[in-house]
Amino acid sequence: MKVLIVASEAAPFASTGGLGDVVGSLPAALTELGCSVSVAMPAYRTALDRIKVWDVAVEGLSVTMGWASVAGDILLSELTPGVPLYLVRCDPFFDRDGIYGTPAGGYWDSPERYIFFSRIIPSLCDSLSLRPDVILANDWQTGLVMALLNEGAVPGAAGVFSIHNMGYLGLVPPERTGSIGLPYPYYRMEGLEFYGQMSLLKAGIVYAKSVVTVSPTYAREIQTPEAGFGLEGLMRSISGRLHGILNGVDYRMWDPSIDPHLVRTYSSSDLSGKAACKEDLLKVMGLPAELAARPLAGMVTRLVGQKGTGLLTDACSALFSLGMGLVVLGSGDAAYEKALIDLQVLYPDRFGLKIGFDPGLAHKIVAGSDVFLIPSLYEPCGLTQMYSLKYGNIPVARATGGLKDTIVDPDEGKEGSTGFKFDRFHSADLVAAAARAIRAWDHPHLWKDMQQNAMAQDFSWRRSAEAYLRLFEQSVSGDG
Numbered sequence: 381m382k383v384l385i386v387a388s389e390a391a392p393f394a395s396t397g398g399l400g401d402v403v404g405s406l407p408a409a410l411t412e413l414g415c416s417v418s419v420a421m422p423a424y425r426t427a428l429d430r431i432k433v434w435d436v437a438v439e440g441l442s443v444t445m446g447w448a449s450v451a452g453d454i455l456l457s458e459l460t461p462g463v464p465l466y467l468v469r470c471d472p473f474f475d476r477d478g479i480y481g482t483p484a485g486g487y488w489d490s491p492e493r494y495i496f497f498s499r500i501i502p503s504l505c506d507s508l509s510l511r512p513d514v515i516l517a518n519d520w521q522t523g524l525v526m527a528l529l530n531e532g533a534v535p536g537a538a539g540v541f542s543i544h545n546m547g548y549l550g551l552v553p554p555e556r557t558g559s560i561g562l563p564y565p566y567y568r569m570e571g572l573e574f575y576g577q578m579s580l581l582k583a584g585i586v587y588a589k590s591v592v593t594v595s596p597t598y599a600r601e602i603q604t605p606e607a608g609f610g611l612e613g614l615m616r617s618i619s620g621r622l623h624g625i626l627n628g629v630d631y632r633m634w635d636p637s638i639d640p641h642l643v644r645t646y647s648s649s650d651l652s653g654k655a656a657c658k659e660d661l662l663k664v665m666g667l668p669a670e671l672a673a674r675p676l677a678g679m680v681t682r683l684v685g686q687k688g689t690g691l692l693t694d695a696c697s698a699l700f701s702l703g704m705g706l707v708v709l710g711s712g713d714a715a716y717e718k719a720l721i722d723l724q725v726l727y728p729d730r731f732g733l734k735i736g737f738d739p740g741l742a743h744k745i746v747a748g749s750d751v752f753l754i755p756s757l758y759e760p761c762g763l764t765q766m767y768s769l770k771y772g773n774i775p776v777a778r779a780t781g782g783l784k785d786t787i788v789d790p791d792e793g794k795e796g797s798t799g800f801k802f803d804r805f806h807s808a809d810l811v812a813a814a815a816r817a818i819r820a821w822d823h824p825h826l827w828k829d830m831q832q833n834a835m836a837q838d839f840s841w842r843r844s845a846e847a848y849l850r851l852f853e854q855s856v857s858g859d860g
Contacts, residue, residue, distance in 0.1 A: 381415045381852055384512040384537075386501055388494065388521035390419055390459060393427040394479055397682070398594070398627065398763055399518060399544045405630045407463045409845035415852075418512075419459050420504060422474045422497050423467035431457050434467065438507045443499045445492065446558040452500055454508070466508070468500055491552045494580065495559050498524035502533035511536060514852045518542045520550025523584030527562055527572070530587040538855040541588035543581070545760055546602045546609050547686065550580030574610065585614060589855040592623045592848075594761035595782035599624030607758055623851055626782060627761045628841030634746075634767045641743035646772075648835040651828070654747065654772060661707065661748025664741070665732025671705040675821045677814065678749030678773065680742045680764060683712030683720065683735075688755030688778065693719045694807035695755075695814075700730045702811075702818055707732040707749060709741055746771045751817050755810045759783050765799070766839045772831035774820075775799040776813045786839065790820075798834040 389395045391404030407417040421427070428434075438454040452470035459465040468474075473493045481487050498521075505512065515537050517525040529539040552560065557567065557578050565571065571586060572578040585591055593599045599622055601607040603615045615622060636654070637647040643660040646653030655672070662671055677699065681687045689712070699706060708720060708731075717735050724733040734741060746752065752768035754777035761782035765775045769786070777783040779801040787799040800817050802809040821827050 381514065381849065381856075382510075382512045383410060383415050383417045383514045383516060383852065384505070384510060385417065385419045385516045385518070386498075386522045386525055387419070387421055387518040388497070389479065390421045390465070393430045393459075393465075394421065394424050396479060398761060401630075401763060402544070402594070402627055403518065404459070405628065405841050406845060406848065408460045409628065409841035410849065411462055412842070413845055413849055415849065418464040418466060418510065420466040420468065420501060422493075423455055423469035424479055425475050425477070426479065427467065431465075431467075433457065437466065438504070441500055441503045441507060443496055443503070444561060445496060445499070446561075450496055452496070454504055466504060468497055468504070470496060473497075491550065491556060491580070492559050494521040494550070495524060495552075495561075498522055498528065499561060501525050502528055505534050505537075513856050514538050514540055516540045516542060516848075516852075517584055517588075519544050520548050520579070520581035520584070523550060523580040523582070524560065525584070526587040527566060527583045531562070538590075538852070539588045540590045540592060540851065540855050541584035543585070543591065543593045543602070543760070546581075546607060546611070547758075548581065549574065549609060549611075552578040552580065579611075582611060582614065585611065585618065588621075589858070590621050590623060590851055591618060592625055592851060594625065594627050595785050596624035596626070597784045598760045598781040601758070601781060625844055625847045625851070626785060626839065627763060628844035629763060629766045629770070629839045631770065631840055634743075634770055636747055636771045639743055639747065641740045642747050648772070648832055651772060651831065657744065657747040658749070661744050662705075662732075664744060665707050665734070667705060667707070667732045668729055671730070674703050674705055675751055675818050676705040676707065676749045677751040677753050677776070678745040679706070679708045679710070679753045680745055681708075681710045681754075683710045683716040685713070686757050687712075688757055688805070688810070689713075689716040689720075691755040691805070691807045691810050692753065693723065695810045696723050696727070696731065698807075698811045699814055700727055702815055704751070704814065704818060705730050705732075707745055709734050709736075709738060709745055711736050746773055749773055750821060751776055751814065753810075753814070754778070754783055755805075756780060756783065757805055762786070766837075769798055769834040769837045769839075772835050774817055774827075774830055774834060776810070776817050777801055778805060778810075779803050786837075788833075796833040796836075797830055798837060799830075
């Protein structure tokens with residue numbers, strides 16, 4: 381099975397979260413199953429700075445966009461051993477400080493940037509004699525690829541479209557739709573049209589052989605008004621070719637027994653090192669050592685509304701009154717950043733905060749805290765809860781999307797509880813779930829059992845890759 385994965389991100393070279401992590405890890409897992417996998421992504425400045433060595437595979441490929449032509453080169457590197465990485469270089473579009481924008485906001489020409497990227501994929505395949513059986517496109521940035529496949533642009537390739545976040549529709553205003561370059565019928569309601577604009581996400585959904593989301597629960601949720609972002613009717617209409625496959629975790633990077641970021645490694649058979657990691661985390665975050673005797677909550681996230689940052693700020697004083705400490709790492713909306721900074725000033729002996737992105741500190745927080753907070757409004761899959769489970773860090777999470785699929789609450793009546801969930805998106809419910817976790821923490825034998833259950837969970841990529849391979853085979857055969 382020959383697979384080309386097309387995406388706007390791929391870790392470790394350019395990533396802002398779950399999409400980049402998936403594209404960075406899935407190819408190796410598919411390769412182990414016998415697939416021949418390659419990846420195509422834009423040649424961002426940050427990606428080229430990290431890759432450093434590449435070859436020029438093709439020069440001067442031309443893409444028609446409206447009344448103009450835009451040229452790009454194809455660079456060749458390697459994502460992981462045996463997985464070619466094709467980088468689409470077009471400096472006017474991609475030689476910029478950020479991937480999607482700057483702290484001041486997203487780039488104004490984002491639609492054109494990814495229309496160009498999508499439209500060059502057929503030329504990339506032709507010029508390099510790539511003959512993929514399947515093209516896996518990801519999120520709105522590559523939704524147009526599915527429409528191009530529907531036009532026969534890559535003969536013999538079945539299109540599979542992956543939705544990582546339904547909240548980003550990839551809208552193109554009416555005055556800029558000429559750059560899309562499809563025949564007129566595609567611009568009708570049955571095609572890309574969305575309330576007077578064109579949606580590149582909708583292009584992927586409508587024209588793919590199969591559509592996949594990153595968890596089974598999210599596949600159901602996006603068929604409802606609460607999570608469908610105006611496309612819930614479309615999602616219900618394609619439910620026969622809509623699938624939910626949980627993302628996987630790269631345990632080569634996230635395993636407390638081998639993690640180089642930790643002051644002391646540990647495992648489910650010997651948890652003693654976790655106490656040392658907690659002491660180290662308190663020291664790094666400037667919190668008093670006395671907090672080691674109380675439950676410590678951690679949160680590593682984007683500071684945006686979707687991630688429940690507002691719930692956290694509303695809940696902080698109540699959490700502290702319960703005797704809990706808190707450490708947070710993240711960046712995002714300026715208002716949320718300021719609110720957390722103000723809280724840290726009010727509670728300097730309970731609350732450690734770092735604004736920004738620090739991979740090493742993220743590992744320390746996952747290992748050193750006792751409870752991991754994930755109060756998301758919606759969460760297509762989520763990876764941080766999978767990391768926390770592996771590290772014996774008990775998640776407190778809202779029961780949505782992949783969080784609902786991957787955490788077992790004691791109140792569910794199932795064996796092997798691994799965390800605590802709450803349903804209503806309200807700070808009081810977050811506090812109530814955290815209080816349940818604290819009561820469990822106060823009973824060491826119960827807490828250790830939950831840690832053992834959590835660390836025994838297996839969310840490795842192989843299981844997810846096997847599900848993807850089955851979906852690819854169905855899509856090629858026309859049964860997707």
